[in-house]
Amino acid sequence: VQIAVVTFDGFNELDSFVASAIINRAPGATALLTTPAPVVTSLNGVQVHGQRPLEFVADADAVLIGSGIRTRDVVADDAIVSALPLDPGRQLIGSQCSGALVLARLGLVEDLPVCTDTTSRPFVEACGVTVLDAPFHAEGPIATAGGCLASQYLAAWTLWRTVGEAAAREAVHYVAPVGEKESTVARVMAVVGAQVGAQRPQPVG
């Protein structure tokens, strides 16, 4: 299972690396930093080489859109938007924080509420999308997370939906703090598990 973690210039390291590092703990799942340029620079000035070009999103089993300080520029860039042919019919799709703006721009969340971070919230609402006071929400193949460390929920959901609940549980257990592993696993799996079975409402008529 290959998961594209889409990472733009100005990215927040937490939003891309927490998800990718947790996913990569699971046997059978590979998260790959997917970038619009060979090198992207984080909001803190860290230069990182992408592992796949943006075209990889078409082939990935799951696509997670990261967050950063330039997401509003991203959604205004037709070249980037048209390079993201996401298909919820055959892919899992997730967003972290301001990544919800990209899902809104792509018309993927017209009929479902999303999670995003406090700063991005007014911009997401301006797209006509309902924002929840919650860290994580999923319906069918689409999941959104809000608040940098909610990326652990996005990672666990992605693993649960691709390589299974047990693999998700083991990956979270591995990365959890020593002495807090059981409580961390219980919290993460409860938040994610409440939504894994949720179905996206079907359009009427």
Place this chain on the structure above:
Amino acid sequence: VQIAVVTFDGFNELDSFVASAIINRAPGATALLTTPAPVVTSLNGVQVHGQRPLEFVADADAVLIGSGIRTRDVVADDAIVSALPLDPGRQLIGSQCSGALVLARLGLVEDLPVCTDTTSRPFVEACGVTVLDAPFHAEGPIATAGGCLASQYLAAWTLWRTVGEAAAREAVHYVAPVGEKESTVARVMAVVGAQVGAQRPQPVG
């Protein structure tokens, strides 16, 4: 306040980036990826450019030693070890997971117990160091964290000890999941606060 986040080849992204990204949220604190080569490659194959050379550790106000799959090679490399002239008399010093091996190699934890991850534990114990079943421990200027996501405690402790408790609290609040901000802040500040006042035992005689 400048904080060196020492990052070696084979590094775990969570261990370097969770700490650095949280620290960089606090006004007045700057975390910089400090590497023994211009580019280091993570355990998942992500290439990252260092922001400072290893020599920077001598000038930093705090030095956090990250973790990875090659830390045992690092502590066997006299050139790298001698390039880490850490001074607990004037610097805060912390380690994440296998980074405890580096502190042990430098003789910094001969008289205090440490936290480390489950995998590194036997190697740390083989150095004659006591390992705790806890995510975070600090005495005086030295702190250790175990389990990737315990890096949030290491970051909060570093901020608390440098730019203050309020700044630490605000940074954790910022990165916490939406809807879980108060509970996350309470948990992190309780774990860290229990140890901020702890003094390192003074040698007798």
